[in-house]
Amino acid sequence: MMNNHPPPAVRADGLHVVRGGRQVLTDLAFTVPRGSVTGLLGPSGCGKTTLMRAIAGTQARVTGTLEVLGRPAGSAALRPRLGYVTQSPSVYADLTARQNLDYFAAVLGLPGAERGRQVEAALADVDLTGRADSLTGQMSGGQRSRVSLAVALLGTPELLVLDEPTVGLDPVLRRDLWQLFHRLAEERGTTLLISSHVMDEADRCERLLLMRAGELLAEDTPEALRRTTAEGTVESAFLHLVDRARAADEPWPAHTGQKGRTTP
Numbered sequence: 001m002m003n004n005h006p007p008p009a010v011r012a013d014g015l016h017v018v019r020g021g022r023q024v025l026t027d028l029a030f031t032v033p034r035g036s037v038t039g040l041l042g043p044s045g046c047g048k049t050t051l052m053r054a055i056a057g058t059q060a061r062v063t064g065t066l067e068v069l070g071r072p073a074g075s076a077a078l079r080p081r082l083g084y085v086t087q088s089p090s091v092y093a094d095l096t097a098r099q100n101l102d103y104f105a106a107v108l109g110l111p112g113a114e115r116g117r118q119v120e121a122a123l124a125d126v127d128l129t130g131r132a133d134s135l136t137g138q139m140s141g142g143q144r145s146r147v148s149l150a151v152a153l154l155g156t157p158e159l160l161v162l163d164e165p166t167v168g169l170d171p172v173l174r175r176d177l178w179q180l181f182h183r184l185a186e187e188r189g190t191t192l193l194i195s196s197h198v199m200d201e202a203d204r205c206e207r208l209l210l211m212r213a214g215e216l217l218a219e220d221t222p223e224a225l226r227r228t229t230a231e232g233t234v235e236s237a238f239l240h241l242v243d244r245a246r247a248a249d250e251p252w253p254a255h256t257g258q259k260g261r262t263t264p
C-alpha cells in the first residue's frame with residue numbers, strides 16, 4: 001500500500017553525539033511533526049545547540065539515526081529546505097539589512113524579481129522594513145538577530161531551526177516573534193524547532209522536547225506534561241521529571257531493595 005504521509009520534519013533514534021572527547025547527547029529518540037512549533041527546552045549546557053547543529057548537519061561525531069525531512073541530516077539536498085539561525089547573529093556588519101538579505105538570496109540562487117520580492121517579504125516578516133537601509137553593525141543585538149532570522153526565511157524553508165531566538169529581547173518583541181513563528185506554521189506549513197532555556201516560553205509551543213544533561217526527559221504537549229506530572233506549570237513539571245530521573249539514577253539501597261527509594 002502507498003504511504004502518502006510525508007516523513008516527520010525530524011526523526012531521531014539512538015542518537016549520540018561526542019564533543020571534545022565527551023558524550024554530550026545520549027541515546028535521544030524523538031520526532032518533530034511537520035508544521036508544528038516545537039520547543040527544545042532545558043538548562044544551559046544540556047545540549048540544545050549540539051542537537052540543533054546535528055539537525056542542521058554542522059555537527060561532527062553524530063551516530064545513530066537522525067533524519068530531517070526524510071533524509072539523513074547533513075544531506076546536500078536539505079540545504080535549501082532548512083533554515084538554521086545560530087545563537088550569535090551571522091550577518092555582515094558592514095552591509096545594511098537589505099544588502100545582507102540580497103546577498104544571501106543570491107547565494108541561494110533566487111532569480112532576480114523573485115529575489116527582490118523575497119527580500120522585502122522577509123524584512124516585513126521580522127518588522128525591519130523601516131531599518132532596511134541601516135548598517136547591520138550599527139543595529140541593536142535584537143535587531144541583528146532579526147536580520148539573521150530574515151536570512152533564514154529566504155527561500156521559504158520547510159524547517160526552521162532557531163537557537164534561542166528570543167534571548168535578550170524585550171517582552172513586546174518576544175511576543176511579536178512568537179506570533180510570527182505561529183503564523184509561519186499556520187500559513188506556510190513551516191515546521192519550527194525553537195530552543196530556549198526559559199521555561200516560561202514553553203506554553204507558546206505546541207510540543208516540547210525537555211532535555212537535561214544530554215538526555216531527553218520528555219516529549220509531549222505542555223498540557224500533557226502538566227497533566228501527567230500533576231503540576232501547574234511546565235517549569236514545575238520539568239523539575240518533577242528531573243527529580244524522577246535522579247531517583248531512577250540512584251543506586252538501590254540495600255535495606256529497601258527498591259531502586260530510587262532512599263527513605264524506608
Ligand SMILES: Nc1ncnc2c1ncn2[C@@H]1O[C@H](COP(=O)(O)OP(=O)(O)OP(=O)(O)O)[C@@H](O)[C@H]1O
Pocket residue numbers: 019020021024042043044045046047048049050051197
Ligand atoms: N566546542 C565544544 N567542544 C567540546 N565540548 C563542547 C563544545 N561546545 C559545547 N560543548 C559541551 O557540550 C555540552 C552541550 O553544550 P550545548 O552548547 O549544546 O548546550 P546548550 O544546551 O545549547 O547550552 P546553552 O543554553 O548555554 O546554549 C556542554 O557540556 C558543553 O560544555
